[in-house]
Amino acid sequence: MKFLKPCIALTVLVLSSAVYALPEITVASLPWSEDTLGVKALDSTLSYLSSELKGKYEIKHVSLPAEELKKAVTENKVDYFISNSLFYTSVSASSGGQTAARIAVLWNPRTSSPTYGEGATIVVRKDSNIHALSDLQEKSLFVPSQNDTFTYLSLLGEIAKSGHQPREFFKSVEYGDGKHKTVIEKVLSKEADIGVVRTCYLEEHPNYEVESQLRVVNLKDFPVINCKTSTDLYLGTIFAATAEADPYLNRLILKTLLEMPAENGYIWTAGGNLSASHALLQTLNAEQYGSLSQKFFFRKLQEHADVLILLALIVAGLISHSIRSNYLIEKRTKELKEIQKTFNETTQKLNNMQKVGLIGLMSSMIGHELKQPLTIIMNYLQGLKVQSKTGKLDAKNILTALTQIETQTVRANAIIQRVRSYAKQEKPQVQSVNFNQLIHKAVTYLNQTAQRHVKVSLKLPKKEVVVQAEPTDLELSVYNLLKNAADACTEVKKPEITVELTEDSRVELKIFDNAPEIDEETFKNLGTLFKSSKQNGLGLGLAIVKRVAEANGGRLEFQKDEAGRLFVILSLPKFEERN
Structure with missing residues (x-):
């Protein structure tokens, strides 16, 4: 009898722990050991999900080779998976797009859009006689790891587009331990003729002594990314749900990812375009690609x-x-x-x-x-x-x-x-734009769409002010600034907007309004995506204006007057300076 009570207590404890066990969420991924800031962001993502969902769900992470991960996804043995866009597209292709659904995309801070988040950079020794793609033939290649199929396939896609057979192109292909640093070391030590690393690795790990000994081959000029790349750009890392994942949980996961703080500038966002990944797999004749869904x-x-x-x-x-x-x-x-x-x-x-x-x-x-x-x-x-x-x-x-x-x-x-x-990464069709006329047109559009009358005072120089810009971009930017000023005056009985255009060392457009003073938190978040003072707002308007200004050599600034009221300055280069 003296052992009966402890046995009963132990039994009750075991049963209660089974009854109150939290539901488990299994997140699978390809093995990652790469020394990139993007991978560090993925580690932080799993930790953040575990922390935010603590007490509701138990997060379990499993790392699987490509074939095993593909099988686990198609057979719904995992709830979610993290992968590059090529793996995601290939998995979707095998079931006509019914196997997986994108939840979110990791946005590289060095790009203007998550659509252009990843690519590959080819590096050789500076004293090498390799200068073009054709020079890579019959040379030895070193790839970060056998699991990093994205970097390797991106390079093969460029070779295929140049008219060569990519599978028989290199003399040899050797795989490393997953670290891009190893690729650089192999090239510098002459153990490999060519190395390939993820785009932006060199910029994220600057080393002047190393970079002075390397040269990038097949360098592409993409204004959408602030990194050296040798290949086309593809959608960033994807967080996806399998077919049988709970829709309610999908919404919760999306909300949590979008609210996650930036990790070395990387943030989770929604959307993006997979057309480049589709095209690459078609070029390489990837397995089962023919059944891809056309809902793009x-x-x-x-x-x-x-x-x-x-x-x-x-x-x-x-x-x-x-x-x-x-x-x-x-x-x-x-x-x-x-x-x-x-x-x-x-x-x-x-x-x-x-x-x-x-x-x-x-x-x-x-x-x-x-x-x-x-x-x-x-x-x-x-x-x-x-x-x-x-x-x-x-x-x-x-x-x-x-x-x-x-x-x-x-x-x-x-x-x-x-x-x-x-x-499509097309360069904007820049042309001479009469800024005075464009402002008048934007004011007319504001009057046609405003919910109520807003008095707009124009202080424009008599001399025609000309800037070099893409007309549609600049017109949308000015209209967005005017509309934001009008929206800010919603609670004002007699809303007024003043538009001032000056031309000195630069062309400056200033827009004032008589809206109430804004708090410091709102002022700090101006121009930031997903941060808006409007209900249900995404903060897109000012973010668009900011990027248009920067693309045309200008900038967007927010300042306060003596009364604490906000005014905005859109600054652009003069016509002669831009030329």
């Missing part, structure tokens, strides 16, 4: 562009027929109601996509910027509808309204084409 982001862009073009054709037909008779006016009014319904649905879809947060920066930019032309178009459509009901609709009013609709339709299409050029 730019397909949606093309669909919206077709709707806008179709609208322009319908409106053009309406102009010629409405003038002839009241019967045709009634007929076209009915068509306009259908068009208005279509635009309402399109706008609602864009808003919903932004709130979910899974479409990323590129799609969020479109939703953010298309609201302005769509709002103007809908205002004119509603005006035609009201005039039709009151019997005041005539040919002159129709022509005026439809001219404005056509103008805004062309403008919306220009915005879409501009965003597409970002994803």
Whole structure:
């Protein structure tokens, strides 16, 4: 009997621990031992998830070779997995896109978008006679590790595009211990002719003595990244859910990742484009690639562009027929109601996509910027509808309204084409822009879209001020600044905005308003993505303006006057300085 009580207590303890065991979340990944800041961010990610979900879930991390990880994902033996974009695309291809779903993407701080987060850099000794891709043939190559297929495949993709057979290109391929430092050492010691490392490794681990002995081969000029790269750029590291992962838990994981503090500048974000990864796997004829899903982001862009073009054709037909008779006016009014319904649905879809947060920066930019032309178009459509009901609709009013609709339709299409050029890494079409006229145009758009009247005072020089910039980018930037000033004056009875343009050593646009003083926390977060003083705001407007300014050799600054009120300065190089 004296042993009975302790046995009962032990039994109760074991049973209670089993009953109250936390649900386990299994996060799998390829083995990582690389000495990069991106990998350090992944280690911090697992620690942060464990800390934030403590008491709710138990995080378990497993490291698996590529084939085992692929099997575990397709058979739903893990809940989530972390991988490069090529592995993710390959896994999705094997099931037509039904196996995995992207949750978030790791954003490299040296790039303008997570779409261009990773690539490969080819290094050789400076005294080597290797200067071009063709010189790499029949040379010995050293790769960080056998698990780092991304770096190796990125290099093979460049070789395939140059017209060579990548699998039979090198004399030998040797794999290291996972550390990029080992690759550099092998090249400098002449144990390997060529080394390949992750893009941005050299910039993240600066060593002048080492770099002075190396040369980068096949150096590409990509303005979207502040690193030396020898290959095309691909989407950054992906945090993905398997097919049977709990949707509620997916939302919780996404929220936690987006709120995670930056680790050496790396942050988790949503969206990004996989088209470069698809193209690389097609080039290399990767296994089972033929069943890839076609539901890519730019397909949606093309669909919206077709709707806008179709609208322009319908409106053009309406102009010629409405003038002839009241019967045709009634007929076209009915068509306009259908068009208005279509635009309402399109706008609602864009808003919903932004709130979910899974479409990323590129799609969020479109939703953010298309609201302005769509709002103007809908205002004119509603005006035609009201005039039709009151019997005041005539040919002159129709022509005026439809001219404005056509103008805004062309403008919306220009915005879409501009965003597409970002994803394609196309250089902006810089040209001379009359800054005075552009400001007047932006003020006109503000008046057409503002919820209430805002007094705008212009202090512009009589002399024409010319800058070198991409017109659509600069126009959207000025409009965003004006709209932010107007939104800040929501609680002011008589909102006022002052726009001042000066030209001295640089061209400066200053925008003042009479909004209330803002607190230091809000002031500190201005221009930062995912930090906004507006409810449901993503902080996109100012972030877009900031990057446009920097891309054109300028800058965006925020200052306070003596009363503590905010004003913004957009500074650009003078026309002669830019030339």
